[in-house]
Amino acid sequence: MKKQTKALHTDYPRKDAYGALSMPVYHAAAFEFDNAAEMSDVFCGRVIAPDYSRVMNPTVTNFEDRVKALAGASSVVALNSGMAAISNTLFGLVRAGGNIVTSRHMFGNTFSFITETLPRLGVEPRMKDLTDLAQVEAAVDGNTACIYLEIITNPQMEVADLSALAEIAHRHGIPLVADTTMIPFTEFSSSALGVDIEVVSSTKYLSGGATSIGGLILDYGHFPEFTKMTKGELLFNLGAYMTPHVAYMQTLGLETLNARYAVQSSNALEIARRLSRHPAVLHTGYTGLEDNPFHELSLRQFGPTAGAMVTIDLESQEACFKFIDSLKLVYRATNLFDSRSLAIHPYSTIFGPFSAEKKREMDVLDTTIRLSIGLEDVDDIYADLCQALDAAAGK
Ligand SMILES: *Cc1c(COP(=O)(O)O)cnc(C)c1O
DSSP states (O other): OOOOHHHHHHHOOOTTTTOSSOOOOOOOOOOOSSSSHHHHHHHHTTOOOSSSTTTTHHHHHHHHHHHHHHHHSSEEEEEHHHHHHHHHHHHHHTTTTTTEEEESSOOHHHHHIIIIIIIGTEEEEEEETTTHHHHHHHHTTEEEEEEEEEETTTTTTTOOHHHHHHHHHHHTOOOOEEEESSSSSSOTTTTEEEEEEEEEEETTTTTSSSSSOOEEEEHHHHHHHHHHHIIEEEEEHHOOOOOOOHHHHHHHHHHHHHHHHHHHHHHHHHHHHHHTOOOTEEEEEOTTSSSTTTHHHHHHHHHHOOOSEEEOOOOOOOHHHHHHHHSSSSOOOSSSOSSOOOEEEEGGTTTTTTTHHHHHHHTTOEEEEEOOOOEEEEEEEHHHHHHHHHHTTTO
C-alpha cells in the first residue's frame, strides 16, 4: 500500500464488537483480565495488552500503529505534547556528567529544557553551529549522549546536513536525534538520512486543524536500550502518555494529512514567492525559494516541499507590530500548521522571556514575523498580508 492508503487502512488488530469504522475512543483508566496468570503476563511484559492507560490504551496504540506504518519506524510512542516527546527522549538518553551537542537555533522551550532544566541534573549543553561539521566533531566526546537538532530551525530557517551529522554520531556510537515537526514524516525518510530517533510535535500538521496537543517519538531501533526504556520505563515513571481522545482526533488528522499538506505547502511557496518581491519586505525566509542558501540541501533531504512556515523581515519592530495589528484574515496566534493562517512576532512572544543578549545569540530578531500558511485561498491570504504591509508602511 502507498502511504495515503496506509494512513486510512492500518487497522487495529482486534475487530471492534460493532464493526465501527473508526477506532473507538476507549475512555478507560484500566482494563480487566480473565485470570491472575494473564494479569501477571501483561504486567511483566511477557504479553503485550492494555492494563492501565498511563502506559497503554487501545485508541492510542491504533494511532501509534498508523504512524509506525507510515514512517517505517520500529517503535512509536505517542505523548501528551511535542515537549513531552522531546523531554522524554532526552531523559532517556542523558546521564549526569554527560553532554548534548546541539544548536542555538531551536524552538524556545527545547532551548530552555536543554540549557536550563537539564543542567540542573548535571547535563552540559554544547551549543554549536551544526552547519560547521568541524565544530560538531570537536564538541563530541566520550560523554556525549546524542547530537540533537531541528530539521528546519524555527524561526531562523537553518538546515543542517543530516547524513554528515549521522556519520559523526555513529562513529562515536551515539544517536542522531531530530525534531522533524517542520516537514511531515510522510514526505521524506529521516531514517534513510541517518536519523536514529525522530521527535515530532503532532500538535502541528498532524492534529488536523489544531484540535489538540500531542507529540511522537519515532524510534528506528538502532539503539535497543533506548527502545526498551521508552515503553518500559519512561511511560511508567514520567507519565506523559497521550490520552485516548487526543489520539482519536490526531488519527483523524493523520487520515487527511497528505491532502492538507499538499495545499498548505503549495500555498506557502506561492506566498513566499510573492512576498520576496514585495518592496516592504526586507527578507523572506523559506527554504523552498531558489535563492535560499539551504534550498539545495532542503530539496535533497526533504523532497520538493518546504513546509508551510514562512518568515518575513520588516524594517523595525514597530513595523512588525503595525503589520500584525492590521491583519484582518490571518489570525494573531501562536501555533503552526493550523488550517487557518496565523502570524506572530517571535521576538516579543515565544522568545519574550529570554534576555536581549540570549536572543542575539540565538539569531532571533525583533524585525521578524513568523507566518503559518493555512488552507484558505492563496489570493485571499496574500491580499490580507499586502494590506497589512501597506498599513505598516503608513500607506
Ligand atoms: C511546537 C513545537 C514544539 C513543541 O510542541 P508542543 O506540541 O507545543 O509541545 C517542538 N518543536 C518544534 C519545532 C515546534 O514547532
